[in-house]
Amino acid sequence: MQRGKGMKFVGDSRVPAEGRKPNIPKDYSEYPGKTEAFFPNFLLKEWMVGAVFLVGYLCLTVAHPSPLERMADPTDSGYIPLPDWYFLFLYQLLKYEYASGDFNVIGTVVIPGLAFGALLLAPWLDNGPERRASRRPIASALMFIGVLATVYLTWESVENHDWEAAAEQGQMLDEEEAELADQVDTEADGYQIYSDQGCIACHGDQLQGAGSAGPPLFDTQYDVETIKEIAVDGIGEMPPGQYDGSEEDLETLAQYIANGGSPDGGDETGGDDAEGEETAEDGEAEEETEE
Incomplete structure (x- = not known):
């Protein structure tokens, strides 16, 4: 035999291949008819099934959009969380x-x-x-x-x-309630007392309420004296003894809540203008006294 006769260097890139083998799955005799090529046979089936589920999911999201709840309030301690x-x-x-x-x-x-x-x-x-x-x-x-x-x-x-409480706490404010909530003066002294006394946890940072934890206060129908009694003695699910400040602060807080979150009864001129008017009235009173 001559040197190299009958030998082929298949690993040498200079030797051309005889041809590609067809994409035929291996013949496993122990599993007849249960094998197929991964690409493209099996992979194509996977893609088709995935596409059907994706289209179905997109149709479901269009037909039933995700329900929206009210804006998240980090001060709402009564919120009932629920994961996905x-x-x-x-x-x-x-x-x-x-x-x-x-x-x-x-x-x-x-x-x-x-x-x-x-x-x-x-x-x-x-x-x-x-x-x-x-x-x-x-x-x-x-x-x-x-x-x-x-x-x-x-x-x-x-x-x-508690699905009823969850639906109530996530209920969004209507246009009128949202407008009243936006008018709440968060720079007033009454709001500072409202926040320090922990009222913000059950009644919201804009007096909008916190679902089942506490009702809204920006449209309360109670007068000043009734609000003072409720703050001290409680009402309904609100326990007594929630307020622990002075009588002066209690009066300021009750006035603030009774006026819907505005210390001057909803006057658009603001607290500074109201104080200026009171100063002017005091000056006129002094002048009349001197006369």
């Missing part, structure tokens, strides 16, 4: 005694970490060749427990949530 539906099971988990409070780390880190870690390890814990769920007990049991716990906690979260 896919986090409701974790939200419900944190309501239990040994997963919240002093044990908050257990509910937020330990339990979810163990659960998701077990699901991640499932392929290695049960790595047999069987494809049926009944013949892969470890992986199937972990998946069943995970799905069951998620569904149960999500259901409990939905059942225990």
Whole structure:
């Protein structure tokens, strides 16, 4: 045999290839008819299914737009939070005694970490060749427990949530109420007392109310004396003893609330002009006295 006869250097780029092989899936005799080429056969199916779901989701968002709530108020301590539906099971988990409070780390880190870690390890814990769920007990049991716990906690979260209070607290103000809220004077002394006494937590930063926590005050029908009594003695779900300031500040606060958030009864000239008018009236009174 001559040197090099019958040999071909297939790894040498200078030797042209005989031709491309067709994109035919490998023949696995143990799985007849169950194999196909990843590209483009399998990948094209995935893209088509994804496109159908995407179009369906876009149609759903057009037909049922996301509901809008009122503007977020960081001072509203009575707001009832609710996460998105896919986090409701974790939200419900944190309501239990040994997963919240002093044990908050257990509910937020330990339990979810163990659960998701077990699901991640499932392929290695049960790595047999069987494809049926009944013949892969470890992986199937972990998946069943995970799905069951998620569904149960999500259901409990939905059942225990106060949907009426949530709808009330998220209700947006109408045009008239929004206009009244915009007219609230946040620079007045009454507003400072209103904020210091913690009224802002239940009645909003513009006296617009906070849903079920407290009604709006910019259009209250109570007079000054009634407001003073309510601040001290409480009313309805408002407990007594909420006010702990002086009588002078209580009078200023009651006047401010009775006037709809305006210290001068809604006079557009503002507090400075009102003080100037009072000074002028005092001067005229003094002149009449001297005469």
